[in-house]
Amino acid sequence: MPFRFIRPRGLSTASLRRGPFYVVASVELGNTTTKCIIVATDLRNGRMYELAKVVRPTRDVRPPAPDEEVFGRTVVGVPLTRESVSEFVRDVLLATVDRARLDLSHDLHFVVRSTGVTAGFARPEEVGEMVKALADGCLSAGISPRLMTASLTPENLPPGIRDFTWLRKVYFDGAIAGCLPPADTGVVANEMEGELVTAGIKGAARSAGVDFRSPVITLDFGTTLAGRVTDASLPYAKTVGSFAGLAGAIPDALARGSDLVDPETGTALELPRPSGTLDDGTSGIEEDVERVHGLIRVQRVAKGRTRFGTVPVDPRAAEEAGLVLVGVDVGDNGSGLAVLTEIGREVYDRGGVRLLTLLIDLVQVGLVERIMKVVDASGLLLRGTSLGLTGRAILTGQKPRLLAQRLRAPDGSLWADTRLLVLVEDGLAMGAGVAARCMNSLGTPRNPIGGRRGDGCIMAQRMRLQGERRGNGG
Ligand SMILES: Nc1ncnc2c1ncn2[C@@H]1O[C@H](COP(=O)(O)OP(=O)(O)OP(=O)(O)O)[C@@H](O)[C@H]1O
Ligand SMILES: [Mg+2]
Secondary structure (H helix, E strand, O other): OOOEEEOOEEOOHHHHHHOOEEEEEEEEEOOOEEEEEEEEEEOOOOEEEEEEEEEEEHHHOOOOOOOOOEEEEOOOOOEEEHHHHHHHHHHHHHHHHHHOOOOOOOOOOEEEEEEOOOOOOOOHHHHHHHHHHHHHHHHHOOOOHHHHOOOOOHHHOOHHHHOOOOOOOOOOOOOEOOEEOOOOOOOEOOHHHHHHHHHHHHHHHHHOOOOOOEOEEEEEEOOEEEEEEEOOOOOOEEEEEEEEEEOOHHHHHHHOOOOOOOOOOOOHHHOOOOOOOOOOOHHHHHHHHHHHHHHEEEEEOOOOOOEEOOEEEOHHHHHHOOOEEEEEEEOOOOOOHHHHHHHHHHHHHHHHHHHHHHHHHHHHHHHHHHHHHHHHHOOOOOOOOEEEEEOHHHHOOOHHHHHHHHOEOOOOOEHHHHOOEEEEOOHHHHHHHHHHHHHOOOOOOOOOOOOEOOOOOOHHHHHHHHHHHHHOOO
């Protein structure tokens, strides 16, 4: 089976009238890009579509006013205040609703907010402050608070949607896309991102006719890394692994060695895309790849660390929750990134943007290989585990193709030949669409997202479990 690259399909607003569509806005404040994506799901079959998408550089958040408190910073240090984040989010959300030509008070059913910006916080729990600032932004855009919480009864849902909820049979008990979060949610600051991308990759795959279900590994290659490892438990898979640290920040550091982007805040995103492709065997590039990897650490996060690759972590909580935490760093919390910039400069001087881009692509593919080795060495790779990836720092350029050609399963076979490898664009936003449905029991039993690959829907098992809990008074 070759790898699958899944791009969400578009849908016109006029077509919304043709079905029972559940419309969810995902608002994501990323370290590099802030995105608002409106996802519509056909409740008859679970197929997902993108209605509109607006992407803005996060560094366009206005500077802090003199009386405001800077409560967070992106990986490259863009200062954020509650007020500036809230205004930025409001504007991006309104622009997206406008682009989709939706009526904010009628056409939108749910709003999910999330952030990858965690570097400024001391502890994983503090990311809640950022999520509150995002909520402020949504409220000031005119979103009703009702659209940000789970419904307890069908009556809380709009009439056309109500017919599709299973709330009378199963209630929302914290499982999203059939996966339970770790017992302690204060393990990594980007746990919610891990949850959303896992749900999104499952949902987008299902939409494309691909059965990507437990056990899975999911990775979001934003500027920072997020993702999960799940087992194959029933009815709910457990989260047994989580990821933190640097991802796109590595190509960004390499890109800053060229004179094509800002030397302080420039990113790989801004590099011009070279036409044509260079062969992997070109001009000793593998040696440079090795040099770069010599500076990158990929490992289980040791006890005593409070931060790994700039992301706040709590390895003790991880251990207590039975969770393996895998981190990526360069030096200590990115302290070695400047050395990568030097290597980037050498490669750029030798072979221009084409060679630099090849370096970046090979480094990123190597990063996935190393992450998978650590996951395997931790005993988390099951025989049927599938791998799903999202985020610009792994979907772009030749990375998907190189990954399919290089990544090996533990038995030495090509991963893409013997297991499932899916790459999903806008995985996190797709996950917002899935999570909102889960919170309101709007599943599609004939096209299930929860449960194990190849199995049927888990609704009956969930009902049994929830019935037992009720019986126990719990
Ligand atoms: N062609 C490319 N090659 C390598 N990396 C790239 C490329 N294009 C973009 N990136 C990197 O991907 C990252 C941005 O991805 P994305 O927008 O998914 O992240 P984000 O959501 O802003 O970050 P986070 O999730 O950590 O908050 C940046 O580090 C960016 O430079
Ligand atoms: Mg992101």
